[in-house]
Amino acid sequence: MYVSPSRASPTRRPLLQIPEEDQLVGALRDMCTHERELEAAKTALTLKADFNLYDCFGIFDHRKKGLIGVHDIREGLSQIGVFPTSEEIELFVTRYDRNGDRLLCFNEMSDAFTALDSYYSHMLNRRCSNQRAPLFRRDDCFFADT
Secondary structure (H helix, E strand, O other), X not given: OOXXXXXXXXXXXXXXXXXXXXHHHHHHHHHHHHHHHHHXXXXXXXXXXXXXXXXHHHHHXXXXXXXXXXXXXXXXXXHOOOOOOHHHHXXXXXXXXXXXXXXXXXXXXXXXXXXXXXXXXXHHHOOOOOOOOOOXXXXXXXXXXX
């Protein structure tokens, strides 16, 4: 039911004050900017011919369990020279863990690297592993700039 502004209750006050509303709008704008940057990074990664999801998952799942946890992510990233904080790793797992078990399967991990654009998504999902030998070093599966 529509209530015209002239009929609104005189005792009803806005939920947020102007500074709080501005802060909320600014935070939402920042979040949208970060999401666009993330999508651009996913697209750029897809355009690197050597990048594929299988080798990416293999960097973290070196025990071949099919699931990776916070410790596996920290260990895999440190092997390739990336040292995130515990909070950053926790945020990553929380964002992509669909079933709440605090472990990422291949499909959940793939979401972190697959662009929303179907063209780039299909391009990345068609790529097979670069590795032909059964054993490889974690940092040897991609070119240095990837």
